Amino acid sequence: MAITAALVKELREKSGAGMMDAKKALTENDGDMEAAQDWLRTKGLAKAEKKSGRTAAEGLVGVSASGGTAVAVEINSETDFVAKNAEFQAMVASIATVAGTVDDVEALKAAEINGKPVADVVTDAVAKIGENMGVRRMAKISGDNVATYVHNAAADGMGKIGVLVAYSGDDADFARGVGMHIAAINPAALSEADLDASAIEKEKAIQMDIARESGKPEAVIEKMIGGRMQKWLSEVTLLNQPYVKSEDGKTTVGKAAEAAGVTITGFVRLEVGEGIEKKEEDFAAEVAKAAQG
Structure with a gap:
């Protein structure tokens, strides 16, 4: 597949990688955008989630x-x-x-x-x-x-x-606070059990490739992967994330809910324009075109 300038530009915007790194990632993965992003992450060349969640409508x-x-x-x-x-x-x-x-x-x-x-x-x-x-x-x-x-x-x-939050218990203020947390942090799922198994395996494979780049023995790598996966799960699952309103900054949403006598059973988060690409207008070009009649 031909690696066009447009493809390189798109990957750079999604990953934050440099031009040559983006081009190499696409070349190595035959133009597959998702595979190229994973390749960049493996090589440590992608800026974490840069622009990937930016809304456009x-x-x-x-x-x-x-x-x-x-x-x-x-x-x-x-x-x-x-x-x-x-x-x-x-x-x-x-x-x-x-x-x-x-x-x-x-x-x-x-x-x-x-x-x-x-x-x-x-x-x-x-x-x-x-x-x-x-x-x-x-x-x-x-x-x-x-x-x-x-x-x-x-x-x-x-x-x-x-944000919508479903829960059992009587503390409506706490549930609304969890809604605020979800709006700010954007968890991928309620708990590990709610994550897509393929997403977990994909992340594990990426972390394995990153760890192997270190050249360390497999036994050491296995321990590294365990810690890294635990960290990743705490970052993407609601109940394992540090609650934004906790005083110590460490108490998880799950522990805070337990203390409040609340069980969070589900949530929904919608953000305006998620996943919609907005055409970038060249204002200078528009003015020049208008001036030409």
Whole structure:
């Protein structure tokens, strides 16, 4: 596969690696972007998670809860100006409320607000506000109790990040604090048991390759891997992460929950624009083009 400048640029942006390192990684892996990123990590040439989680679209995540069920809905717009528009925010609130009655985005688009399908409500808003927008995704969670949290709130119940927490116990304030933790730290799963087995094996293989680069004996490498995997699991699983609100900075979410008489049974985190690539505009080129007529 031909290694183009565009591929090298994309890998550099995702990994933070230098140009020659990025090109070599792609060459070694026949242009496979994911394999090239893993190769860079193995060689210690990737900047940790640089830009990989950066959001690229605008809009809001709306959340709502009723009884033991909570829902989060991402509704995108082209610019942040529209996300601050009162009419757009009112639409987000209405859609988040009706989302609690359905189970997926397609059903949500067909659900009605004041006798009109959500899809038509959005179409009307596009015509009125003058900017493209759409309902991208939704997520629901159920439990004995549920809590919601929004980060960068634009209005009540909506912001750039929406978090849902399912739990048992009576400490609603603690559950909301866990929601804040999830918004800030972005854990991959609740516990080790909830992680995809393939993700664990992939990380173990990467750590094994990194350790072997040291040239140490296999027996030493095995011990190194055990410690590194434990560290990785504590970084990506909610219950093993140091709770952001703990006074000592060391108490895990799991231990803090136990002390609060709370059992966290699940969570959802939606961030505006996750996984959407936003076209980078060349402002100077645009001005030059406009000047040419």
